[in-house]
Amino acid sequence: MMTEPHSPAFPLERNSLVYVAGHRGLVGGAIWRELHRKGFTNLIGATSAELDLRNRDAVFTFFATQRPTVVIDAAARVGGILANNSYPAEFLSDNLQIQVNMMDAANSVDVDRLLFLGSSCIYPKFATQPIREESLLTGALESTNDSYAIAKIAGIMHVQASRRQYGRRWISAMPTNLYGPGDNFHPQNSHVLPGIIRRFHEAKLSGINDVSVWGTGTPRREFLYVDDLARACFFLLENYDSPEIINVGFGDDISIRDLSELVAGVVGYSGTISQDRSKPDGTPRKLLDVSRLKALGWRPHVSLEDGLEITYRWFLEHEHNLRSK
Numbered sequence: 654m655m656t657e658p659h660s661p662a663f664p665l666e667r668n669s670l671v672y673v674a675g676h677r678g679l680v681g682g683a684i685w686r687e688l689h690r691k692g693f694t695n696l697i698g699a700t701s702a703e704l705d706l707r708n709r710d711a712v713f714t715f716f717a718t719q720r721p722t723v724v725i726d727a728a729a730r731v732g733g734i735l736a737n738n739s740y741p742a743e744f745l746s747d748n749l750q751i752q753v754n755m756m757d758a759a760n761s762v763d764v765d766r767l768l769f770l771g772s773s774c775i776y777p778k779f780a781t782q783p784i785r786e787e788s789l790l791t792g793a794l795e796s797t798n799d800s801y802a803i804a805k806i807a808g809i810m811h812v813q814a815s816r817r818q819y820g821r822r823w824i825s826a827m828p829t830n831l832y833g834p835g836d837n838f839h840p841q842n843s844h845v846l847p848g849i850i851r852r853f854h855e856a857k858l859s860g861i862n863d864v865s866v867w868g869t870g871t872p873r874r875e876f877l878y879v880d881d882l883a884r885a886c887f888f889l890l891e892n893y894d895s896p897e898i899i900n901v902g903f904g905d906d907i908s909i910r911d912l913s914e915l916v917a918g919v920v921g922y923s924g925t926i927s928q929d930r931s932k933p934d935g936t937p938r939k940l941l942d943v944s945r946l947k948a949l950g951w952r953p954h955v956s957l958e959d960g961l962e963i964t965y966r967w968f969l970e971h972e973h974n975l976r977s978k
């Protein structure tokens with residue numbers, strides 16, 4: 654289903670020097686692959702060991718030396734509910750530093766095109782569903798990830814301020830929950846979907862016949878395959894130039910119970926799935942309104958079933974080489 658317009662409004666030169674911050678992560682890795690597919694040959698990336706984006710001097714030196722013309726900010730300290738809730742000070746501080754350093758350095762060398770990635774957690778806890786972009790800053794945040802959300806909201810403001818003050822064509826995209834090759838399957842730090850994949854897989858291997866999933870199973874969540882997100886990011890860079898944030902989602906959601914059963918099928922776990930009702934459910938529904946993106950002509954390509962199959966295959970191929978944190 655190829656629906657993207659053939660002539661982009663703001664085409665990127667295929668020989669542009671593109672810096673993908675966080676290029677080894679779930680999102681950055683997918684964007685890197687997508688840019689390769691599109692014929693970009695001048696890509697630069699640096700691991701956090703090579704360039705700690707919290708180090709302001711190092712970031713300025715990197716930008717002054719490399720002089721990228723396009724910047725994609727997919728670097729962040731990221732984690733699931735447990736990690737966010739356990740390390741709120743670090744989630745706030747690291748993410749603010751990463752963004753401020755990168756955007757200030759990008760401004761210092763006149764980077765004209767930049768894409769900042771936020772997250773659906775920036776929206777108020779009780780935002781009307783599906784969540785429209787206009788609901789930003791209209792209510793209180795979910796307390797388990799408010800530090801992360803505030804950092805991301807500051808990033809959105811930095812993009813808007815840079816547009817206003819320097820006339821940059823910088824944009825901010827707000828992805829829904831993502832999954833795919835390169836995800837974090839860490840037992841404590843992962844998001845819900847890779848966490849469930851790993852637990853069902855381990856139960857299958859060790860012959861455990863019951864796996865419990867947090868809460869009642871009734872909350873509904875939306876999941877987008879990460880290569881679709883990468884296509885959307887590239888599409889937005891070439892077709893969207895506005896200070897307004899834009900949601901990137903699948904457009905449909907699924908209950909945690911149904912998701913668990915789907916994952917069990919993909920993984921081949923045949924035991925029972927019980928609900929641990931002592932654990933919180935979180936918000937009953939979280940679905941992004943994607944009409945703004947749809948109106949531009951973009952649609953996802955990969956169904957949840959297909960995306961899960963690919964992700965589980967990747968997990969099996971990398972099982973002994975997964976992230977350690």
Ligand SMILES: NC(=O)c1ccc[n+]([C@@H]2O[C@H](COP(=O)([O-])OP(=O)(O)OC[C@H]3O[C@@H](n4cnc5c(N)ncnc54)[C@H](OP(=O)(O)O)[C@@H]3O)[C@@H](O)[C@H]2O)c1
Nearest residue numbers: 675677678679680700701705706728729731772828830831
């Ligand atoms: N995953 C999701 O479901 C989801 C949903 C919505 C939005 N997003 C957004 O997408 C972006 C990327 O998330 P992700 O899921 O791809 O996370 P990820 O897989 O954990 O990747 C994050 C990347 O950031 C880099 N990084 C972290 N701290 C750094 C530092 N101090 N200096 C330099 N690099 C640093 C890491 O580099 P190294 O590997 O070299 O350490 C890593 O490659 C984030 O802004 C996130 O909010 C993600």
